[in-house]
Amino acid sequence: MKPVPVxxxxxxxxxxxxxxxxxxxxxxxxRVKRKLGDYFGLSNFGVNLTELSxxxxxxxLHHHSRQDEFIYILQGEPTLVLGQDEYILRPGDCYGFxxxxxxxxxxxxxxxxxxxxxxxxxxxxxxxxxxxNDDLRAVQLPDGQWRLTHKDGRPYE
Numbered sequence: 001m002k003p004v005p006v007x008x009x010x011x012x013x014x015x016x017x018x019x020x021x022x023x024x025x026x027x028x029x030x031r032v033k034r035k036l037g038d039y040f041g042l043s044n045f046g047v048n049l050t051e052l053s054x055x056x057x058x059x060x061l062h063h064h065s066r067q068d069e070f071i072y073i074l075q076g077e078p079t080l081v082l083g084q085d086e087y088i089l090r091p092g093d094c095y096g097f098x099x100x101x102x103x104x105x106x107x108x109x110x111x112x113x114x115x116x117x118x119x120x121x122x123x124x125x126x127x128x129x130x131x132x133n134d135d136l137r138a139v140q141l142p143d144g145q146w147r148l149t150h151k152d153g154r155p156y157e
Contacts, residue, residue: 003040008049011039019146020060021156024136030056030109037120045122052078052115058107060134066127069097069119071107076115078107099124104132 011034018028030053037047052058061081072094080087080095083103089095097105109115129138139147149155 006039008034008036011036011049019138019148020136021148024060024134027057027060030054031058043123045120048119050117050119052076052107052109054109054112054114056109056115058119060131060136061104061106062129062131063102063104064097064099064127064129066099066124067122068099068124069121071095071097071120072118074116074118076109076113077111078109078115078117081106081108099127102130104130 013032013034017031017033018025020028032051032053034049035046036049037045050058058078073089073091075091078089080089082095082105089107097103107115107117123144125140125142125144127140131137135150137149137151137153139149141147147155
């Protein structure tokens with residue numbers, strides 16, 4: 001069946017909110033992510049419509065070895081944490097995260113209003129994600145799935 005245009009808000013939210021193990025998964029309770037690209041069967045890059053409630057974070061502070069990311073703010077004023085710097089973003093602002101820079105980033109909603117943004121990321125294979133503030137490491141397996149471990153390689157139970 002040929003896909004037809006749809007209202008982005010009508011695309012279902014996945015039951016599983018994150019690949020993070022506990023206790024990290026609980027930190028994303030205020031994040032709602034609609035996987036727009038997956039809905040249309042896109043395989044070379046992902047596109048998400050993401051919403052952060054007040055106090056919510058986009059992800060743990062992290063950086064990718066191989067995958068680029070891009071965000072475009074639609075609504076609200078999130079704080080972009082970028083290494084040691086912070087920037088308040090507004091609707092219309094955008095930012096591109098180049099892979100391999102080792103500069104960790106995340107969005108934090110420190111406002112009292114909902115934040116909505118589009119995030120786009122490529123799906124280059126063999127990516128590794130480092131989380132400088134947390135005992136977590138993610139390695140992308142050949143099948144595209146993620147293996148998350150402690151930094152010393154021990155699996156999470």
